[in-house]
Amino acid sequence: MSIRILDAKVWTPTDLKEAWALRERFRLQSSFVAGGTWLQTQWEKGIPYPSHLISLENIAxxxxxxxxxxxxxxxxxxxxxxxxxxxxxxxxxxxxxxxxxxxxxxxxxxxxxxxxxxxxxxxxxxxxxxxxxxxxxxxxxxxxxxxxxxxxxxxxxxxxxxxxxxxxxxxxxxxSQHSSFSNQFFKKVGRREAFSGSVVTVSGVISKNEAGVIDFARLVAGGGENTPKRLQETEQLLIDQKINFLLLKNVYKTILHEFHPNSDVFYSNDYRRRVTANIIVSELSRLGEAS
Ligand SMILES: Cc1cc2nc3c(=O)[nH]c(=O)nc-3n(C[C@H](O)[C@H](O)[C@H](O)COP(=O)(O)OP(=O)(O)OC[C@H]3O[C@@H](n4cnc5c(N)ncnc54)[C@H](O)[C@@H]3O)c2cc1C
CATH class of the missing domain: 3.30.465.10 (Uridine Diphospho-n-acetylenolpyruvylglucosamine Reductase; domain 3)
Structure with a gap:
């Protein structure tokens, strides 16, 4: 079934094969739509919408x-x-x-x-x-x-x-076991008044053994127009270490070295990576104090 809004046609397939066939048929003139809320922000920026919208909402x-x-x-x-x-x-x-x-x-x-x-x-x-x-x-x-x-x-x-x-x-x-670790954090730093993308979004799971040695670390950073990525060098640096001032200093430096977000009109690359490093160092020092 299809209806026409503005100058785009909306298709409402009821299964995956039908949705796929529509995409194959219209290719670059089409887009899948789920809730449409992100697409809306793109169209508001003036990015042209495709002439065929393939809504996924009827695919149970x-x-x-x-x-x-x-x-x-x-x-x-x-x-x-x-x-x-x-x-x-x-x-x-x-x-x-x-x-x-x-x-x-x-x-x-x-x-x-x-x-x-x-x-x-x-x-x-x-x-x-x-x-x-x-x-x-x-x-x-x-x-x-x-x-x-x-x-x-x-x-x-x-x-x-x-x-x-x-x-x-x-x-x-x-x-997995690490979903239950107590040292988990999710921090988003950004402006709240509109969807302008966050400055940074940082998430982490860190665990220590009974001797206070870090035995698991997963750190991810994104935000703005930056696809989130793992900070693997920093994760490696943490493994088998106890939290102390020197480690925190090295973590800060390593994050600046390995995280290269894009700049935009609001925030520079350098500001974004320093905010990220500050968040992670602050979470680690909190974890260090808890021992
Ligand atoms: C006022 C406002 C504030 C917002 N704030 C935030 C925010 O703080 N953080 C944030 O992350 N987002 C934010 N958004 C963006 C958006 O709401 C979310 O990212 C939301 O999760 C997008 O989901 P959607 O179903 O609406 O995606 P849609 O807009 O329907 O689709 C997004 C993209 O994914 C594709 N797509 C959708 N589903 C599929 C699928 N199943 N398979 C393949 N491709 C698919 C579409 O073709 C499109 O390219 C905001 C939007 C608005 C309007």
Whole structure:
């Protein structure tokens, strides 16, 4: 079925194959639409909208949250079309992935979270849910026109130009031990009055053993027009270390060395990476004081 709004035609496929066939038919003149809230911000900036909008809202299999086995592992599955609010408030996500719930609470206002979806947040590559998902080693499930495939979100984001041709169907969160570590943080620094992108969005999970030695570290930074990425050099530096002044100094320097966000009209690259380094050093010193 299709209806015409303004000068775009809206298609409402009811399954993945139909959605894919429409995309193949209209290619660059088309776009998938989930909640439409990110696309709206693009069109408001004057970016032209395509003449064919392929709405995913009638594809029932894209919605919902459940626990299931994927490739022999117990996982939390989140359908791509699940609304941000439904995700953030879902009891299983709050229990098994509190970092994601906390991150979602910091996206826009409730009205936008009632329309925007987790799949849309991930698919445009800049969403504030991504740092929390990367910290949790999330995978994405996507339809390539023939079959459903899974890939680590981290890798999928790196090949995003290619992925514009894929249809995201869900997010998989492995039920791993580190989702229960108490040293988790999600920090978003930004202006709240409009959607101008955050200055930085930083997420982390760090654990220490009984001797106070760090035995696990996952750190992710993004924000603005920067696709979130893991800070692997800094993670490596932390492993097998005790938190002390010298380590914190080295962490600060390493973050400045490995994180290279873009500048925009509001914030420079240098400001963004210093804010990121400050947040992480402050979380680490809090963890150090707790020992
Ligand atoms: C006032 C306002 C404030 C906002 N604040 C924030 C904020 O603080 N943080 C933040 O992260 N975002 C913010 N946003 C942007 C947006 O609301 C979220 O990123 C939201 O999660 C996008 O989801 P959506 O379903 O609306 O995506 P859509 O706009 O429908 O789609 C986004 C992109 O993803 C593609 N897409 C969508 N679903 C799929 C799929 N299943 N498979 C493949 N491609 C797909 C679309 O083609 C499009 O390119 C804001 C928006 C507004 C209007």
């Amino acid at each position: 299999e894209l919605e919902g949250v459940d626990q299931r086995e994927v490739n022999g592992k117990q996982c939390l599955y989140i359908g791509a079309l699940t609304k941000l609010n439904a995700c953030g408030q879902h009891p299983a996500i709050q229990k098994l992935c509190p970092l994601l719930s906390a991150g979602i609470q910091q996206i826009a206002a409730p009205a936008v979270r009632n329309l925007g979806t987790i799949g849309g947040n991930v698919a445009h590559g800049l969403g504030d849910a991504i740092p929390a998902l990367l910290t949790m080693d999330a995978e994405v499930l996507f339809f390539d026109g023939r079959i459903l495939k899974s890939e680590k979100l981290e890798h999928w984001l790196k090949g995003r130009k290619r992925n514009q041709e894929s249809l995201l169907t869900g997010i998989i969160l492995p039920e």
